[in-house]
Amino acid sequence: MQFAQSILVxxxxxxxxxxxxxxxVLPKRLFTAKKNTSKSCGDGDCGCH
Amino acid sequence: xxxQINVALIGNPNTGKTxxxxxxxxxxxxxxxxxxxxxxxxxxxxxxxxxxxAHILDLPxxxxxxxxxLDESVVVExxxxxxxxxxxxxxxxxxxxxxxxxxxxxxxxxQDLKVPTMLVINMADRMIKKGITLDTQALEAKLNTKIAxxxxxxxxxxxxxxxxxxxxxxxxxxSNIDTVQIAPDYFERLKKVFPKEDIxxxxxxxxxxxxFMPIVKKTINDDTDFAxxxxxxxxxxQHRETVLRYKFINDSLKETLTIDxxxxxxxxxxxxxxxTHKVFGYLIFFCILLLIFQAIYDWSSYPMDFIDEFFASAxxxxxxxxxxxxLTNLLAEGILAGIGGIVIFIPQIAFLFFxxxxxxxxxxxxxxxxxxxxxxxxxxxxxxxxxxxISGTACAIPAVMATxxxxxxxxxxxxILVVPFTTCSARLPVYLIIIAxxxxxxxxxxxxxxxxxxxxxxxxxxxxxxxxxxxLNKILKxxxxxxxxxxxxxxxxxLPKNVIYTVWEKTxxxxxxxxxxxxxxxxxxxxxxxxxxxxxxxxxxxIVENRIKSEGLPEINQLTIQTQLEDYxxxxxxxxxxxxxxxxxxxxNDSIEIHKEYLYKKAIEQEISxxxxxxxxxxxxxxxIEPIVKPLGYDWKIGIAVITSFAAREVFVGTLATIYSxxxxxxxxxxxxMAAEINQDNNKPLFNLASGISLLxxxxxxxxxxxxxxxxxxxxxxxKWPMAQLxxxxxxxxxxxxxxxxxxx
Numbered sequence: 070m071q072f073a074q075s076i077l078v079x080x081x082x083x084x085x086x087x088x089x090x091x092x093x094v095l096p097k098r099l100f101t102a103k104k105n106t107s108k109s110c111g112d113g114d115c116g117c118h
Numbered sequence: 119x120x121x122q123i124n125v126a127l128i129g130n131p132n133t134g135k136t137x138x139x140x141x142x143x144x145x146x147x148x149x150x151x152x153x154x155x156x157x158x159x160x161x162x163x164x165x166x167x168x169x170x171x172a173h174i175l176d177l178p179x180x181x182x183x184x185x186x187x188l189d190e191s192v193v194v195e196x197x198x199x200x201x202x203x204x205x206x207x208x209x210x211x212x213x214x215x216x217x218x219x220x221x222x223x224x225x226x227x228x229q230d231l232k233v234p235t236m237l238v239i240n241m242a243d244r245m246i247k248k249g250i251t252l253d254t255q256a257l258e259a260k261l262n263t264k265i266a267x268x269x270x271x272x273x274x275x276x277x278x279x280x281x282x283x284x285x286x287x288x289x290x291x292x293s294n295i296d297t298v299q300i301a302p303d304y305f306e307r308l309k310k311v312f313p314k315e316d317i318x319x320x321x322x323x324x325x326x327x328x329x330f331m332p333i334v335k336k337t338i339n340d341d342t343d344f345a346x347x348x349x350x351x352x353x354x355x356q357h358r359e360t361v362l363r364y365k366f367i368n369d370s371l372k373e374t375l376t377i378d379x380x381x382x383x384x385x386x387x388x389x390x391x392x393x394t395h396k397v398f399g400y401l402i403f404f405c406i407l408l409l410i411f412q413a414i415y416d417w418s419s420y421p422m423d424f425i426d427e428f429f430a431s432a433x434x435x436x437x438x439x440x441x442x443x444x445l446t447n448l449l450a451e452g453i454l455a456g457i458g459g460i461v462i463f464i465p466q467i468a469f470l471f472f473x474x475x476x477x478x479x480x481x482x483x484x485x486x487x488x489x490x491x492x493x494x495x496x497x498x499x500x501x502x503x504x505x506x507x508i509s510g511t512a513c514a515i516p517a518v519m520a521t522x523x524x525x526x527x528x529x530x531x532x533x534i535l536v537v538p539f540t541t542c543s544a545r546l547p548v549y550l551i552i553i554a555x556x557x558x559x560x561x562x563x564x565x566x567x568x569x570x571x572x573x574x575x576x577x578x579x580x581x582x583x584x585x586x587x588x589x590l591n592k593i594l595k596x597x598x599x600x601x602x603x604x605x606x607x608x609x610x611x612x613l614p615k616n617v618i619y620t621v622w623e624k625t626x627x628x629x630x631x632x633x634x635x636x637x638x639x640x641x642x643x644x645x646x647x648x649x650x651x652x653x654x655x656x657x658x659x660x661i662v663e664n665r666i667k668s669e670g671l672p673e674i675n676q677l678t679i680q681t682q683l684e685d686y687x688x689x690x691x692x693x694x695x696x697x698x699x700x701x702x703x704x705x706x707n708d709s710i711e712i713h714k715e716y717l718y719k720k721a722i723e724q725e726i727s728x729x730x731x732x733x734x735x736x737x738x739x740x741x742x743i744e745p746i747v748k749p750l751g752y753d754w755k756i757g758i759a760v761i762t763s764f765a766a767r768e769v770f771v772g773t774l775a776t777i778y779s780x781x782x783x784x785x786x787x788x789x790x791x792m793a794a795e796i797n798q799d800n801n802k803p804l805f806n807l808a809s810g811i812s813l814l815x816x817x818x819x820x821x822x823x824x825x826x827x828x829x830x831x832x833x834x835x836x837x838k839w840p841m842a843q844l845x846x847x848x849x850x851x852x853x854x855x856x857x858x859x860x861x862x863x
Contacts, residue, residue, distance in 0.1 A: 074443030085641035
């Protein structure tokens with residue numbers, strides 16, 4: 070029983086680490102579909118260029 | 119397969135476009151009674167009669183197609199680009215019945231782009247009250263369009279909009295003004311050079327500083343036969359266009375719209391006079407803030423205590439019920455403790471958003487923006503920056519996005535940089551728990567010290583934001599100069615549906631947004647706190663028992679045991695004198711001895727847990743950073759919480775709840791666990807006034823939010839500004855917290 074519990078804990082831990090990596094470390098573009106990102110954005114000094 | 123109709127909802131700010139969008143799509147996008155809520159386009163699907171579907175786009179508000187800010191240019195970009203997949207088959211201009219004349223300026227511009235356009239006149243329920251009569255049929259004829267008179271508050275007129283969308287092919291495509299009239303010579307030449315292009319579209323391309331495919335401004339620039347005008351000449355021509363349009367609008371409304379001005383005046387004017395008064399306006403706002411913070415403390419204490427105890431009991435139940443093992447410990451000490459650390463704040467968050475929703479819905483928030491504009495000017499910011507700063511009380515992320523309605527780049531950048539100083543809801547859990555621990559429970563003029571402290575922290579955040587803005591205004595060498603014109607919406611009785619929805623949505627996003635991160639961090643922390651590799655960790659029990667045998671229990675533990683034993687004796691004596699139970703002196707002594715042994719055993723177990731924690735993975739990590747946080751009055755456990763809360767501030771409480779519960783067998787609430795923590799250096803409570811104030815100030819100023827950094831990077835398109843923000847805010851927070859602790863300790 071204790072062994073099974075330990076296995077489950079390691080599995081949950083792996084999921085938690087994977088989630089945190091996905092959220093904060095790995096680049097978002099790995100998980101999102103490619104979108105049209107062309108943006109025209111106003112004045113020349115708007116900071117988006 | 120039936121064709122999907124592309125529909126664009128366009129209109130002046132605060133005319134209820136998003137309310138129409140919600141009514142058509144059945145979605146629940148955020149609405150409010152102040153301008154500038156929608157800064158990005160939103161989409162939804164609407165089912166129309168005869169099985170037709172419409173793809174509805176809700177666009178940011180704009181007063182005309184002569185745009186000045188980033189959010190407004192979204193509309194022009196869409197209308198000028200026929201290749202855009204969202205290019206509308208029909209444009210719906212949503213207008214407010216009380217400001218129809220001004221709203222029609224945008225309507226006539228869109229119609230002149232030869233896009234099928236219909237007019238939705240919203241807030242029809244206010245017509246009688248405001249003495250407005252409108253001949254819609256006559257106006258339809260004058261404007262060459264179809265009109266739907268609706269009230270999104272009452273839910274009337276929505277079916278008419280659906281019918282008109284389904285019938286969009288029958289909408290006439292006409293011009294309201296002859297564009298050539300704006301500047302005959304100029305436009306005639308333009309026509310000759312670009313005979314195949316629509317002249318009004320070309321005019322917009324010339325006047326807007328953006329590139330629209332397939333008509334690219336460069337093409338016009340490169341044409342040697344055609345010279346562009348200077349900026350000021352173009353502005354003059356835009357003014358001429360506006361005059362021509364208003365002439366047309368006045369002619370159209372002359373016989374179709376009547377307003378009884380006597381009926382229109384009344385309560386609004388009187389209320390505005392008081393609520394925006396130079397002195398009373400600020401006083402009333404201050405009192406409203408006081409009321410809100412007092413209510414947050416008074417009303418939420420009962421549900422908070424209930425939730426806290428519920429999680430403590432649930433943790434105890436899991437330990438006693440499930441078979442012993444790592445998973446049971448993870449559930450009881452890691453997951454439940456961590457989640458409990460965030461769920462406990464639901465009542466306070468809900469009350470905060472309840473009040474914010476009422477202020478927004480009633481129209482009072484716009485008056486606050488107006489009041490703040492006066493305060494902001496000396497600091498180099500306009501009222502346009504107030505909307506993001508106020509929405510920053512919920513979360514810095516939408517607040518940073520809300521800066522898109524600031525047309526001046528310098529002002530926008532400064533606002534983006536200072537917004538994270540305003541007290542967001544993620545700081546609330548940290549503030550609440552620390553205030554509850556270190557600020558006494560007394561009151562001053564009926565207002566509790568704790569509520570006053572919380573309010574001071576909100577004011578402090580706002581104050582530092584505007585002082586930083588003033589400094590940045592002097593440092594940043596960017597051309598500036600802007601104006602602020604804001605429309606005051608009417609006062610409205612808040613719709614319970616909207617208030618409840620806002621509270622529900624905000625609370626849900628607070629719990630789920632941070633909840634997933636907290637859950638994951640709690641699991642990782644529990645693992646790091648429950649495992650270790652060193653010999654000290656593995657032999658913790660033997661080491662501690664040997665130490666206790668040779669040195670005895672630490673003095674503080676002995677004192678605690680003595681106090682607890684005295685309490686137990688008193689309890690027994692009380693029972694005996696009240697006749698609750700009869701007990702002979704020998705049995706009494708035995709009972710006291712057994713309880714003493716139990717307390718010693720518990721203290722030894724606690725010592726072992728504490729030793730294990732100190733020598734676990736997390737213990738070593740915490741000890742490594744302790745020298746940095748010690749001068750601020752924090753121990754290594756708080757240091758770990760500060761580091762993990764860099765992901766999101768609210769993780770702080772969840773982290774401490776998890777760390778303190780690792781190895782603990784007692785059913786304790788988070789607050790009690792924190793209150794029982796002892797500073798090993800002086801054997802006094804770890805959370806005292808000095809360390810508490812130091813923590814409050816650290817969290818007031820530190821940039822503890824990765825998501826905000828990411829959104830600042832997105833909005834400024836460089837890592838330079840978020841990194842500058844992170845470094846400055848962290849150093850500033852550290853120095854202020856250090857000074858506070860060293861002064862107060």
